[in-house]
Amino acid sequence: MIDPTTLDFDKGGGLIPAIVQDADTLQVLTLAYMDRAALDETVQSGEATFFSRSRGGRWRKGETSGNRLSVVSITPDCDGDALVLAVRPMGPACHLGTTSCFGEADAPGLGRIARLERTIAERASADPESSWTAKLLAQGPKRASQKVGEEGVETALAGAAGPDEELASEAADLIYHLLVLLRSRHLSFQAVLDVLASRERPAKQPQ
Incomplete structure (x- = not known):
């Protein structure tokens, strides 16, 4: 190591x-x-x-x-x-019971994506009758894909004509269901980030 x-x-x-x-x-x-x-x-x-x-x-x-x-x-x-x-x-890192020793915030910024992924993975073994996440995963990728499609349309409609709060809410639903779909296909969000990184092009140098 x-x-x-x-x-x-x-x-x-x-x-x-x-x-x-x-x-x-x-x-x-x-x-x-x-x-x-x-x-x-x-x-x-x-x-x-x-x-x-x-x-x-x-x-x-x-x-x-x-x-x-x-x-x-x-x-x-x-x-x-x-x-x-x-x-x-494997639990809080701080002796005060918080995730971090540096303040009480939990996984700020894009770290929330990884935190949500971790929660989805934990819910995979839950009772499908009591957990929406477990139910979606039990139904497989086709059902998760359907939900991504539905949430994508609702997000687009909110973006075209809805208030900011509605757009943020629909986008959150879309991201959650996308992560469930990725989990159902045994993929992580890192796979998406890797594709985005591969598409980056260096900025052109001034002539």
Whole structure:
């Protein structure tokens, strides 16, 4: 995952700051510190382990609360003296019970798309009689496609003649049903973003 010998632990007195970020929503969850032993344990276990400056020793996030952080990737900065940990949290990252240690907001901006995707995935195993999402997924891609078509028309009509609030509401319904359709086809929204990225063209340089 990462070569510890490329990192500069000496600059921080044996510790390296680690920015912890949700791998899906990209929300910054917390800032912690690692010594070499904590980094080694993180790599071996696949769960974020830090060095607590207040406790004076190693601690694995979620040891008592169960709110562990499953590590997806570890990326050093250009100087090798700081890290970004992309994780998938198993509960709130903050000891106060919030998603992030930086305020109470949950997955701001486009991170809401990834949060909604995660919720849809969780609802897939719910009772179809009590969950609209589970019911749609149980009915398969054709039904989800039908709903996308219906919501697309309603969004277009709202965009042509409706007030702003109606357009925003219909667009939200469209995005939700699109994510359900993607889930029913075993695709993620990242596949859509990858296509958009492939279509980008570099700006023309002035003559």
